[in-house]
Amino acid sequence: MDPLIIADRSFTSRLMVGTGKFSSNTAMVDAMEHSGSEIVTVALRRVDIDNPQDSLLTHIDRKRFLLLPNTSGARDADEAVRLARMARAAGCDPWVKLEVTPDPYYLLPDPIETLKAAEILVKEGFTVLPYMPADPVLAKRLEEVGTATVMPLGAPIGTNRGLRTRDLIAIIIEQANIPVVVDAGLGAPSHAAEAMEMGADAVLVNTALADTPDPAGMARAFRKGVEAGREAYLAGLGQQRDKAEASSPLTGFLRND
């Protein structure tokens, strides 16, 4: 497949995976392996000092996977910027999946705080991949302040409901000069394929892989869905019509009329 280019970095895979909610680190690593992904998201949280856990980083081969820290949990721009700086201090490449989600029920991204944080982080030299509502105007504004991608949501995080924002994502894709990564809500390989057929540059999934008894199997399925969708987009989908158009010749029938 053609490579995915984000901020001058080239990737073979167009599937990014999240590392949250897996039943074990083994299940997580299996899913990462079988997805073919090269970019994996992680979160930052306080250490439980009475019960310290193994660092997640001991399980992730950072030569193979680009670690993309998110700012999940941030309720405003200040908190998001603080988290991004902490991730960089932990020795990560200065890439960040910017998330500002003040609403605890739908976890919808705050467009104003997201734009504010994006502007600050871009100025500080971060490669910013912002999670955002599927709003074409906001996508342009984020592109203008220098984000590396836009990441419109298909449906709220963890809902597995698919591409509910399809028409708006189509406009974002049409207008974007940076990669469009559909993030959140994709629950089935067909959802991922649909996004890729429309011309999305990549997709990110987490819950769909963590939420099944066989994360590795689902990761393989998503990998194929993403590849199928990309190839179909590159090949060019046929035109939709209201009336039938015969595939077989309309001459030489076994009758004389």
Add this chain to the structure above:
Amino acid sequence: MQLKINGDDRIFTAPLTVEQLLLNLELKSEHVVVELNRVILDPHHFTETLLSSGDSLELIQFVGGG
């Protein structure tokens, strides 16, 4: 001396550096980000940074996330 760590007050014996605090809490310094009084500390400075009573620390690490 009293330190606020991840929002909780705790008592430690002075003198204590950041490096010694992490050791004391059985945390590996290469996997923990330390913010001291809202300023992120360069890990190279863990050994020489002395803590004072009333200091507030955030000890942060990577966890799974989407």
